[in-house]
Amino acid sequence: MTPEEILADLISCDDLPGQPNRAIAGCVEGHLRRMGIEPVILTGPEGDRVNILATIGPRDRSGVILSGHMDVVPVAGQDWSSDPFRLTRRDDRLYGRGTSDMKGFLACMLAMVPEFQAATLQRPLHLAFSYDEEIGCRGVGHLIAALPDLVAAPMACIVGEPSAMRPVLSHKGKRSTLLRIEGRAAHSSQPDAGLNAIYAGAEILLGVRALNERLAVQGPFDHRFSPPHSTVVAGVVRGGSAVNIIPDRCEIEMEVRSVPGADPAAITAEIVALAQALVPEKALSVEACELSAYPALPPSGDPTLAGLVARLSGGAPLQSVSYGTEAGLYHAAGIPSIICGPGEIARAHRPDEFILPEELAHCCQMLRGLAGHLAAP
Structure with missing residues (x-):
């Protein structure tokens, strides 16, 4: 089957992150078995989601992982010109949710399997399909942990996130946190009888802003990135139930994006410490939960x-990108990693996401060359 035909099958699966992924996993498994590949199905701790690993070539030799995630972001509230879960060719573009991010790469991986099989690989190719990447790369860590029991230590990993087929060398790390502030409700006519959780949240938000401003001035800096420093932002605030009730709860979702070498947990800890400092002063309760x-x-x-x-x-290699990928997790596991895939990140997560047929062909050409490299004695 062609990459476009396989992509059509993958796009028709609307499995979203944080939910069972039986449809997309079954589609991937079906294509692999059709071509005579017996994949390893790795059920995650959630019980209703799986990673998939397929190996072509000798398992006892060090090879290369091709890695991509099966989940896609939701389309709710987006204005699409066609069904986002049906591949639609229009004006020489292929439209559908996940075409660029990143089922285009998955389709190329699967379409190239017959050529991988014919190449008599001296070193293996491992095709890795992960779940729940879009909500913090939650699934691939379980796959990585299983690798030592399945194959020889890989010598490299290529993560096929959309990069316009340019090799990407680095990206920032990320840590997102939910802060839950508990106060005490009271009638709004007697505000002193309550503890206003939103007011405490406001003080924390000012602390988030101040810390971000300090990072912009003091660093540490890595000028391969834009901005060249770590950042911390608050993205979601929830609190209160009625204007005449002193709010007893406020929730803040915040995230840190850190340059390599900076610890996102340490940056997060500064905000958590600020939040917890409100407890003895105002008898509030503050809980921090990693998202x-x-x-x-x-x-x-x-x-x-x-x-x-x-x-x-x-x-030409690109020094850095602002988005994050599973490559950081492979690198942390001791597997040299790089990003290179078809499509462009600017199209991802938007209505009318698309990929070009020539981008799929370009990716297949790269994978064909990789197979030739691994077939050399």
């Missing part, structure tokens, strides 16, 4: 992988 986290991908000191992927893709 998601993934490490940064630092640039490698060894240019071998970047040089190989640049040669195979024909794209």
